[in-house]
Amino acid sequence: MRILLVEDDRLLGDGLQVGLTQAGYAVDWLRDGEAAVMALSTESFAAVVLDLGLPKRDGLSVLQWLRGRHDATPVLILTARDQLEDKVRGLDLGADDYVLKPFDLDEITARLRALVRRAHGRPEPVLAVGEIELNPAARSVTRAGQAVELTPREFDLLHLLLENTDRVLTRRALEEQLYTWNEAVDSNALEVHIHHLRKKLGNDLIRTVRGVGYMVPAGATP
Amino acid sequence: MRILLVEDDRLLGDGLQVGLTQAGYAVDWLRDGEAAVMALSTESFAAVVLDLGLPKRDGLSVLQWLRGRHDATPVLILTARDQLEDKVRGLDLGADDYVLKPFDLDEITARLRALVRRAHGRPEPVLAVGEIELNPAARSVTRAGQAVELTPREFDLLHLLLENTDRVLTRRALEEQLYTWNEAVDSNALEVHIHHLRKKLGNDLIRTVRGVGYMVPAGATP
C-alpha cells in the first residue's frame, strides 16, 4: 500500500513517515507542491497525505490540480486549527478528510485506513452492540434498523463507548477525549449527554458504574 | 499477565507500578538498563514498558539488545516530547509503540492492552482464583462463569485481595488503600464489606487471620 506524504516541516514529516511506515504503508515523502504534482502525474498512490502550507506550490493548488485531472485518489489534508477556511475550501475542492494540527499519529492512521477502504468501495466497519449500530464514516446511528438522530457530542460520546465495549471509561477519560486537551468542563455536561443517549437508545445500553464512569457491555440490549 | 517496567525516576515508576497493577498486571519494576537486560535474558514478560533515559545502560541499547536476540516481546517506549529523534530511532530499532511524557495513565494502559493483544490475540487480563474471576477493565466479577454484582467498595476490596494472593493484608493496609489517604474510618466498615463479599462469593475465598488481617490463598475454592 503506497502513500504519498507531502509535508515541508522536517520534524513533522519525519514523524509521519516513521509512523505510517510502522502502520504498514510504503511512504514516499516529498517536501513541496511542485514535486508532489510531478509525482502524482507519473505515479499512482493509494492515498495522499497533504499539508496545506507548502513551498513552491500550495497544497490546495495541488489538490485542485489533481481533481482537475479527474484523479480520485483519496486525499487527507493536514491543517492548523486556526485555518478552518482552508479546511472548508479543501473539502470543496475534493479532499476526502482532514486532520487538525497538532494531531495524533493514531488518528492519522485511523482516518487513512478508513479513506483507503472507502476508496476501494469496501464498506466501513460498523460498531454494533445489540440492536444499536454506529457507522463512523457516515456518522450515523441506527436502532433496530431505524435511524436515530444524534447531535455531534452525543455521537462522539457513543462512539467512544462503543469502541471500548466491556471496558469502564472513567468520567475523566471521556471528558479528555471529548474536550480536546483544554477547557475541561466542570459541570455535569457528560451526565446530560449520557441521559440524552439513553433517551434515544434505551436505558439498557449504557451502564453506570458508580464512582467510576460508564460502560456498554458487549452483549447488551437483547 | 507479567510486565517489566524499566524506569529510573522514583516517583514516575511508583505511579506506573501502582497504576499498572491496578489495571490487572503483575509488574516487575527495575531502575536501570543493566538490570533490565539481566531480567529479560532469564525471564519472560508479556510486555516491556521502557523509559529511554536510564542509568548504566540506555533504553535504546536495551531495546537493540533485545531485538538482537530475536525476542519479539512487545515494547512500549516512554519518551520526552523534545526527544523525537530518540522516538524515531526507537521505532527503527523495533519498539512497538511509544508514549510521550507527560502521559496519562489511562493512555499507557490502553496502549499496553492493544500491544499485548496484538502480540498474541489475547483478551483482557483478569485476576483469577479458583472459580472467581475479576476483570479490572470491565470492573466485573464472575463466580463459576456467573456474573456477580458488587458495589464499588466491594469490588475495590476484592481487587486488592486478589492482587495480593497468599499475602496477609492488614486491616490498616486495606483501609489505607480503600480510603484515599485521609478520612480513615474508625469502625468495622471493613468487616462489613468482607462479610458481603463472602456472602456473594462463598466463605472459602477470604481467610481471616486473627489479630492481623485477611488473605486469599492462591489456590482457594476448588
Add this chain to the structure above:
DNA sequence: CGTTTCTCTTAAGGTGCCCCTAAGCTGGGG
C-alpha cells in the same frame, strides 16, 4: 443583518443506592 433553530452547558432539585455506624452476637483462646 435580524430571526430562527439547534446544540451544548449550566444549574437546581430530586432520588435511590451505598456505605458507615452501632449494637448485639459468636466462638476461639487463655
Add this chain to the structure above:
DNA sequence: CCCCAGCTTAGGGGCACCTTAAGAGAAACG
C-alpha cells in the same frame, strides 16, 4: 469460664447520579 476479635444485622444519612429546564452561543435561513 471469661474476654475480645471478628461476625452479623439493620437503619439512617449522604452523595453520586439522574432529570428537567433554561440561557448562551453558534449555525442556518431569509
